[in-house]
Amino acid sequence: MSARAILLGLLLAALLGPSAHAQPAQRSINIDLARQRVSISSGFSGTELLLYGAVDQRSDIVAYVTSAQPEPQTVIHKDRVFGIWVNRGSATFTSVPVLHTVVSTRPLSEIAPAQVWRNNRIDFAALDIQPNDPALAPYREGLVQAKIREGLYAIDEKGVTYPDGRLFRATLHFPATLPPGRYTVTVLQLRDGRIIDAAVRPLTVTKVGVGAWISELARNNGLIYGLLAIFIAATAGLLAGYAFRR
Amino acid sequence: MELYLPIAEISVNAIALVALGLTAGFLSGLFGVGGGFLMTPALIFIGVPPAVAVASQGPQIIAASISSLDVQWRRGSVDVRVGLMLLLGGLIGSGAGVVLFGFLKSIGQIDIVIALAFVAILTSMGWLMLAESARTIWRQRRHTQTKRRKLHPHYWVARWPLKMRFPRSRLYVSAFLPISLGFGAGVLSGIMGIGGGFVLVPAMIYLMGMPTLMVIGTSAFQIVFVAANVTLLQSWHNHTVDLMLALTMLAGGVIGGPIGARVAGKLPSEQLRALLALLLVGISIKLFVDLVATPEQLYQLVNTGSGG
Numbered sequence: 001m002s003a004r005a006i007l008l009g010l011l012l013a014a015l016l017g018p019s020a021h022a023q024p025a026q027r028s029i030n031i032d033l034a035r036q037r038v039s040i041s042s043g044f045s046g047t048e049l050l051l052y053g054a055v056d057q058r059s060d061i062v063a064y065v066t067s068a069q070p071e072p073q074t075v076i077h078k079d080r081v082f083g084i085w086v087n088r089g090s091a092t093f094t095s096v097p098v099l100h101t102v103v104s105t106r107p108l109s110e111i112a113p114a115q116v117w118r119n120n121r122i123d124f125a126a127l128d129i130q131p132n133d134p135a136l137a138p139y140r141e142g143l144v145q146a147k148i149r150e151g152l153y154a155i156d157e158k159g160v161t162y163p164d165g166r167l168f169r170a171t172l173h174f175p176a177t178l179p180p181g182r183y184t185v186t187v188l189q190l191r192d193g194r195i196i197d198a199a200v201r202p203l204t205v206t207k208v209g210v211g212a213w214i215s216e217l218a219r220n221n222g223l224i225y226g227l228l229a230i231f232i233a234a235t236a237g238l239l240a241g242y243a244f245r246r
Numbered sequence: 247m248e249l250y251l252p253i254a255e256i257s258v259n260a261i262a263l264v265a266l267g268l269t270a271g272f273l274s275g276l277f278g279v280g281g282g283f284l285m286t287p288a289l290i291f292i293g294v295p296p297a298v299a300v301a302s303q304g305p306q307i308i309a310a311s312i313s314s315l316d317v318q319w320r321r322g323s324v325d326v327r328v329g330l331m332l333l334l335g336g337l338i339g340s341g342a343g344v345v346l347f348g349f350l351k352s353i354g355q356i357d358i359v360i361a362l363a364f365v366a367i368l369t370s371m372g373w374l375m376l377a378e379s380a381r382t383i384w385r386q387r388r389h390t391q392t393k394r395r396k397l398h399p400h401y402w403v404a405r406w407p408l409k410m411r412f413p414r415s416r417l418y419v420s421a422f423l424p425i426s427l428g429f430g431a432g433v434l435s436g437i438m439g440i441g442g443g444f445v446l447v448p449a450m451i452y453l454m455g456m457p458t459l460m461v462i463g464t465s466a467f468q469i470v471f472v473a474a475n476v477t478l479l480q481s482w483h484n485h486t487v488d489l490m491l492a493l494t495m496l497a498g499g500v501i502g503g504p505i506g507a508r509v510a511g512k513l514p515s516e517q518l519r520a521l522l523a524l525l526l527v528g529i530s531i532k533l534f535v536d537l538v539a540t541p542e543q544l545y546q547l548v549n550t551g552s553g554g
Contacts, residue, residue, distance in 0.1 A: 044250040044257060074547070075545055078546065080540075083538055084538060085541055138545070142545020146545060150547075176248070207252055222485055230304075233477075233496060234309070240309070
């Protein structure tokens with residue numbers, strides 16, 4: 001548990017902002033993201049984000065991106081009824097990390113004992129998915145597998161490299177299914193199987209452009225949105241008719 | 247070229263989407279149907295959440311039906327009196343359909359109901375039409391004269407109360423008949439994202455005994471307004487209309503429609519009908535196989551899109 005206590009303290013320090021940043025000399029790890037914001041535009045089909053940093057002494061690095069606001073998620077279970085596959089059962093988890101991607105210098109099992117990954121909720125099996133009811137275990141497992149298929153839960157055990165001395169870099173991958181929201185990027189420095197330092201950066205994912213406008217209008221003003229859709233469709237249908245009759 | 251759909255919250259291939267719209271438009275021009283019966287399953291197949299796929303059909307159906315209505319109106323083959331009765335039922339039916347849709351979505355059964363509804367409707371309509379057109383083609387081959395049909399058949403529906411005169415179609419039937427036909431088509435359009443033309447048209451011919459000449463324009467009249475109503479209600483009540491998705495399909499649809507209409511003028515109508523029947527049967531078989539085949543994943547996430 002001590003590793004976790006240290007991590008929490010470090011997270012707190014990082015979140016406190018300027019004062020923590022003002023004394024980089026005391027830290028053994030410094031990181032930055034190429035961008036603090038990921039924009040989902042009309043052409044969005046997933047993206048990559050460069051994470052880079054420096055350490056005082058070459059050591060293992062594990063970085064993970066997770067959602068700042070866990071969200072509810074319903075999982076359905078298909079079962080056969082009269083020969084047809086229907087949604088037989090469903091479970092709703094009230095708090096699920098939307099995204100959880102991990103990159104590391106080498107396989108996690110070589111870096112530290114399994115307990116470290118469990119305690120810090122890095123292992124998929126140890127994710128903070130609530131309610132943590134043993135009766136829902138199959139649904140929980142199904143949820144994690146579905147997230148892995150969508151690319152929202154992923155692990156890349158060769159994703160962090162040291163191109164030069166004490167400078168490391170990692171490419172964080174985000175799939176096309178990435179939902180807008182607030183995320184955090186956490187970077188852990190490990191030596192001899194123990195976490196010795198950590199750094200955290202926020203990351204915001206937003207829809208931009210026409211897409212943002214459409215989803216805002218749809219949510220806040222459904223009536224106007226519907227009327228707009230009808231107007232465009234009717235105009236297009238009539239105009240096309242005239243154009244082709246000539 | 248990937249296109250991000252803001253309500254569905256997924257990326258799809260824009261070219262594939264335009265091609266789908268083109269195909270649906272072509273079919274609607276060729277057969278005088280909306281094309282929703284093809285589009286909804288196709289969109290679900292490429293990963294659009296079923297709720298969004300159904301709700302986003304409206305604009306495409308409006309565009310296809312309004313240009314058909316425009317043509318039929320000029321020819322004077324729209325019976326507004328019948329159309330208004332159909333519409334009365336259609337507005338109530340589509341409202342009920344959208345509310346039912348929202349309820350099924352909330353209990354997580356909407357995708358199964360959509361699939362079952364498609365299998366049931368496409369199977370029955372497809373085989374009926376196939377049998378009908380096979381019979382007609384067979385008769386033509388043997389050069390036998392088709393029996394002269396009565397002006398309008400007298401089924402049990404002839405005994406329904408509140409009879410009304412529809413002079414344009416030379417009909418004297420219960421007002422409840424067009425109202426309930428409209429209601430049925432409306433419910434289907436709310437739940438399945440189809441205009442309901444391929445159900446409405448045969449029903450108007452065989453059940454109401456309406457002259458074939460008036461049927462296409464009159465059903466287009468009802469479909470334009472019902473599709474508009476569905477679009478409005480889905481936007482308002484369920485927030486599942488994806489404008490980006492709808493407009494991309496529309497771009498293909500408005501080009502495909504007139505092309506289909508031109509091809510239709512060059513093909514004999516019986517063979518055209520057999521072709522449509524085959525298409526319906528084909529899609530229904532595919533959907534049925536999907537329902538009975540063991541799914542790859544027994545646990546699935548409920549993706550509702552951003553509308554929640």
